[in-house]
Amino acid sequence: MRNSLSYSVAILLSLVLHIALVGALFVNWQPETERVMMQPQYIEAKLVELAPKKKTPAPKLKSKPKAPPKKPRVDLAKKKREEKKRLAKVAAQKKAAEKKRLEEERLKKAEQERQEQQRQEAERQRKESEFAEALAAEQALVNAREDEQAANSYRQLIQQRLSENWSRPPSARLGMETLIRIRLVPTGRVVGVTVLKSSGDSAFDRSVEQAALKAEQFVELQAMDPALFEKRFRQVDVAFSPEDLRL
Amino acid sequence: MGQKIFALLFLLLFSSASYSELVIRVTQGNDKPTRIAIAPIDQTGIQTGEDISRIVESDLQRSGLFETIERRNMLAFPGRAQDVYYRDWRMLGSEYLVAGQLRSVGGGRYQLEFSLLNVTAQKTVLTHKVSGSINQMRDLAHLVSDKVYEEITGIRGAFSTRLAYVTAIRKNDKYTYRLNVADADGAREKLVLESAEPIMSPSWSGNGKELAYVSFETGRPAIFRQNLVTAARQQLTNFTGLNGAPSWSPDGTQMALVLSKDGNPEIYLLDLQSNKFSRLTRHFAIDTEPTWMPDGKSLLFTSDRGGTPQIYKLNIATKRTERLTFTGNYNARPSLAPDGRTLAMVHRQKDTFHIASFDLKTGRMIELTQTRLDESPTVAPNGAMLMYATKQGDRGVLAAVSLDAGVRYVLPSSVGDVREPAWSPFLR
Numbered sequence: 285m286r287n288s289l290s291y292s293v294a295i296l297l298s299l300v301l302h303i304a305l306v307g308a309l310f311v312n313w314q315p316e317t318e319r320v321m322m323q324p325q326y327i328e329a330k331l332v333e334l335a336p337k338k339k340t341p342a343p344k345l346k347s348k349p350k351a352p353p354k355k356p357r358v359d360l361a362k363k364k365r366e367e368k369k370r371l372a373k374v375a376a377q378k379k380a381a382e383k384k385r386l387e388e389e390r391l392k393k394a395e396q397e398r399q400e401q402q403r404q405e406a407e408r409q410r411k412e413s414e415f416a417e418a419l420a421a422e423q424a425l426v427n428a429r430e431d432e433q434a435a436n437s438y439r440q441l442i443q444q445r446l447s448e449n450w451s452r453p454p455s456a457r458l459g460m461e462t463l464i465r466i467r468l469v470p471t472g473r474v475v476g477v478t479v480l481k482s483s484g485d486s487a488f489d490r491s492v493e494q495a496a497l498k499a500e501q502f503v504e505l506q507a508m509d510p511a512l513f514e515k516r517f518r519q520v521d522v523a524f525s526p527e528d529l530r531l
Numbered sequence: 532m533g534q535k536i537f538a539l540l541f542l543l544l545f546s547s548a549s550y551s552e553l554v555i556r557v558t559q560g561n562d563k564p565t566r567i568a569i570a571p572i573d574q575t576g577i578q579t580g581e582d583i584s585r586i587v588e589s590d591l592q593r594s595g596l597f598e599t600i601e602r603r604n605m606l607a608f609p610g611r612a613q614d615v616y617y618r619d620w621r622m623l624g625s626e627y628l629v630a631g632q633l634r635s636v637g638g639g640r641y642q643l644e645f646s647l648l649n650v651t652a653q654k655t656v657l658t659h660k661v662s663g664s665i666n667q668m669r670d671l672a673h674l675v676s677d678k679v680y681e682e683i684t685g686i687r688g689a690f691s692t693r694l695a696y697v698t699a700i701r702k703n704d705k706y707t708y709r710l711n712v713a714d715a716d717g718a719r720e721k722l723v724l725e726s727a728e729p730i731m732s733p734s735w736s737g738n739g740k741e742l743a744y745v746s747f748e749t750g751r752p753a754i755f756r757q758n759l760v761t762a763a764r765q766q767l768t769n770f771t772g773l774n775g776a777p778s779w780s781p782d783g784t785q786m787a788l789v790l791s792k793d794g795n796p797e798i799y800l801l802d803l804q805s806n807k808f809s810r811l812t813r814h815f816a817i818d819t820e821p822t823w824m825p826d827g828k829s830l831l832f833t834s835d836r837g838g839t840p841q842i843y844k845l846n847i848a849t850k851r852t853e854r855l856t857f858t859g860n861y862n863a864r865p866s867l868a869p870d871g872r873t874l875a876m877v878h879r880q881k882d883t884f885h886i887a888s889f890d891l892k893t894g895r896m897i898e899l900t901q902t903r904l905d906e907s908p909t910v911a912p913n914g915a916m917l918m919y920a921t922k923q924g925d926r927g928v929l930a931a932v933s934l935d936a937g938v939r940y941v942l943p944s945s946v947g948d949v950r951e952p953a954w955s956p957f958l959r
Contacts (some may be wrong), residue, residue, distance in 0.1 A: 433644075443555045450560040454596065454915060454935075455685025463554065487685025494626065495557075496653045520555060527558040530935070 434508065435516050441504055442520060450495035452486040452526055460485060461525035462492040468520060470513055474503035480521065492524045565683055567591060568600035568625040568650075573610030574633035577641065579668045586672035587629065587679070590690045590716065594680065594915065595932075595938025600625050612646040612655045620650045627656075629679055639664055643671045647679050656682055659854055669718060689913040690715055693955040695723070695733040695742055696920075696929060700947035709947075710744060712759060715954070717913075717929075717942040720771045723757065736779045742953075743767070743777040743786060754788060767801065778821050778830075786823035787811075798832055798845070811845060812852070820864050821845075825871045831855070833863040842876060842889075856889060858896050866908060868914035873934060875899070875908040875917045886919050890935055899932045900939070909954045910934070918942070918952040 461482035466474055477496045482489050505517060569584045569591075583600075591597035606619040610632040620628050631645030637641065642662040649656050663673045677688030694717070698709045710729045713720040724730060728747035735742060736756075741757045754768040755779045768774040772791035779786055786801045790808070798811045798821050812818040816836035823830055830845045834852075839860040844853045856862040861879030868875070871891075878887035878898065886900045886908045900919065908919045918931045923941060927948035932939040942949075 439555050443557055446555075446557050447559050448561050450557060451563045451565065452560045453684045453686075456560075485685050487683060490683075494649075494651050495560075498626070521559060522554075522555045524557045525558060528560070 323357050431509070431512055434503055434512060438502075438505060438508060438517065439520075442499075442502055442522070445499045445502060446495050446522060446524075449498040450524065451491060452529070453485075453491050454486050455487050456491070456529060457485075458526060458529050461523055463491050463521060463523045464492055464496060466496050466520045466522060468502070468505065468513075468517055470506065470508075470510065472502040474500055474502075495524070496522070539836065549693065557903055564596055565627065566598050566600065566625050567627040567629065567679070567683075568605065568620055568623065570605065570608050570610075570628060570630045571602065572631045572633050572643065572645070573608070575702075577635060579633070579641075579665060581668040581672070583630075583631075583643070583672040583675070586669060586716075587676045590673060590676035591680065593938075593940055594684075594718065595933050596680075596684055607715050612648060612658060613904045615648055617648075617650055617653045620648075625650050627679075629675065631675070636662065641665065641668075641671075643675070645678075646676055647682055659933070669714065673714070673716075686915055687913045687957070688913065689954075689957070692912055693739070693956060694918065694929070694952055695735065695955065696949055696952040697730050697733065698947045698949050699729075699927075710742070713743075723759065723762075731951060732776050733951060734777045734779050735953055735955045737781050737783040737956060739955045739958045741779075743779060745775050745777065754786075767806075775954040776820050778823060780823055781825060781827045789819045789821065799829065800847070811847065811850065818843075819894055822865050822867060824867065825869060831865040831867060831874070833865065835952065842874070855891065857894075858889075862887075864890075865906045866910050868910045868934065869912060869916075870914055873910075873914065875934070877906055877908065886917065886932065888917075899934070900930075902930075905930075907951050909952050911954050912957045918954055920950045920952060 460483040462479060462483040463480070465478050465480050467476035467478075469475050474496055477493050478495065479489055483492075505513065508517065566914055569588045572583045574583070577959070592599055600620075600623050603745070606622075607614075607616065609615045609630045611630065626649070628648045628650055630643060630648065631643055633641055633643045634644045640662055641664070642660055644658065644660045646658040646684045647656040648654070657678070659675075659678055661671050663671050668738065669797055673690040674902065676690040680686070680688035680690065680761060681756075692715045693712055695710065695712050697773050698711060700707045700709070705727070706729075708726050708728065709722055710724040710730045710733060711720050711725055723742065724744075724746070726746060728746050728750075730747075731745040731752075733742050733744045740760060741756055741758050745752050746755055747753075749766075749769070751771070752774045753766055754774050755764055755766050757764045760889070767786070768788065768790065770790050770792040772788055773796050774788070775796075776789045777786050778788070781796045783805055786803060788799055788801060789796050790799050791797070793810070794814060796817045796819050797813065798818050800809045800811055801807070802809075811830070812832070812834075813836065814836050816834055818832055818836070819838045820833040822832070824844075829847060832843055832845060834843050836843075837854060840863045841854055842856045842862050842865045844855055845851070855874070856876070859878055859880060859927060861884075862876050864877045867873045874889040874891055876887060876889060878885050880898065883903045884905055885898050885902070886905045887896050887898045889896050899917070902920070904923045905919050905921045908917050910917045914934060916931050916933050918929055920927055921930050921941075922928070927950045929942040929952050930939060931947050
């Protein structure tokens with residue numbers, strides 16, 4: 285049921301695609317020859333359009349308004365002389381206070397700036413590590429996919445080699461299945477074969493064992509990443525079930 | 532974000548763990564004959580007149596399922612399993628090896644102890660002893676073939692079975708007819724009956740000790756049975772008209788045959804204990820060539836009641852008939868394989884007669900032979916091969932073809948025209 289449904293969707297899709305393709309062939313071939321003839325006109329039109337466009341990027345410069353902070357200076361020149369001294373004293377006091385205040389302010393600002401910097405640094409570090417983490421995860425994903433692809437190609441190779449070496453006895457029938465475990469060493473050599481699930485027909489089982497033993501060595505496995513070999517290919521389980529027999 | 536990554540990683544790890552349990556599936560094979568070496572049997576000091584290993588070799592080769600290693604390439608002739616160096620045989624590309632020793636055990640008896648060794652797996656598969664007199668060396672060889680064949684193919688070997696057939700020799704415008712029995716490989720032909728009148732339709736009893744046949748020696752066709760050991764004969768029918776196509780029931784108590792005493796050919800059943808006949812078919816068309824289903828409850832026969840000869844099935848208890856073949860306008864002479872499913876028959880295609888196999892379950896028909904006048908198919912008791920009569924030049928010969936049409940051979944024949952083969956049941 286599910287299969288036929290998914291197939292129907294696929295068939296519909298392919299049908300639509302085919303129709304679209306054929307349609308495109310019929311509809312679009314002729315206008316293209318026309319377009320070739322019209323081309324000079326288009327080029328002229330485009331040139332006109334391009335001229336003003338070229339001008340616009342030129343003045344594209346951003347002017348940044350800069351406001352350099354300047355400290356206001358107290359002007360004492362227009363005051364009376366008598367008061368000059370007192371005022372000078374007050375001014376001195378004031379100046380001292382002002383200086384102190386400014387100094388405090390400066391310190392405070394510096395402290396704030398330092399904190400801000402620290403915060404930014406922390407933020408940057410956090411982002412960096414997050415990025416590294418994501419990168420690592422992606423790398424792991426890529427590695428796993430590559431592993432899987434490599435494993436699949438090796439599995440296909442093993443399957444093909446076993447298929448070539450499998451000579452079924454005449455007692456073999458559709459529906460028979462023998463499951464074996466092949467033990468391999470990193471040179472690709474078959475060092476052991478055990479029947480995990482018998483088909484019930486001893487001649488059939490033996491033909492399966494013979495297929496694995498006759499394969500003898502999968503030399504190509506030597507090129508495999510050792511970790512992958514350990515993980516997937518030290519033991520390989522293979523199910524033999526004929527699908528190309530008459531009976 | 533971080534949690535998602537962890538979940539993903541976990542999933543990946545988990546799924547990779549389950550991948551290693553994924554099973555590679557092999558669904559296609561590359562069926563080739565098994566390469567086997569039959570080392571010459573060690574028979575020091577015994578003159579047998581037969582080369583046992585050669586007989587085993589040709590037996591296995593004829594089956595089409597084996598390819599033998601040439602003797603001149605062998606590096607050693609081991610007689611016992613413990614003397615075998617597997618490397619020697621592996622180098623020759625041999626998958627199996629048979630080695631054996633023939634020893635005298637006194638009283639004119641000889642014992643052949645042989646081993647079947649799996650060269651690929653480097654182990655002994657079986658060791659077996661057979662014994663016989665000096666005249667039974669061919670029997671011993673066929674027994675070795677049977678054992679080896681069964682072990683490797685999963686099918687019981689039929690090399691120890693026999694064939695019955697009729698030869699016709701023309702001399703000075705007069706024919707001599709002979710009913711012979713020979714080994715399944717055509718060797719050791721033995722005369723059963725010689726007559727100046729035609730002999731037809733040999734049929735084996737279920738135990739392989741008797742033959743039934745049609746002989747015209749009385750001036751008209753009559754059915755006889757004859758014991759192959761004692762040569763005792765008995766005439767079973769003497770009706771006017773046609774008396775033909777005897778077929779022994781699997782349990783040996785009854786015989787199906789064709790009589791036309793009541794007008795036209797009909798199928799009858801003869802109870803061999805009471806000698807009573809009972810009529811099974813009642814039709815104005817011709818009904819002939821009955822053959823038993825393995826369960827002994829129904830018969831297959833040829834009838835032209837539908838306009839052309841076709842094969843029908845008859846339930847003996849209910850007398851109900853059912854048409855089985857619909858492909859082509861001529862299907863006759865059914866011979867059933869022991870699986871009760873594969874039917875061999877004569878099938879006409881564009882005016883030439885071939886042997887075809889017909890799957891009773893799927894209705895699939897496969898033409899097995901390409902020659903022109905093929906007739907009288909008879910299936911071996913193991914269902915692997917069938918024998919039929921054909922023409923080679925203008926001479927009638929027997930040929931065999933495997934039921935998957937993969938292998939065929941012509942039996943080396945004696946003088947004259949050979950026809951009407953009948954393959955015996957298993958004899959032991």
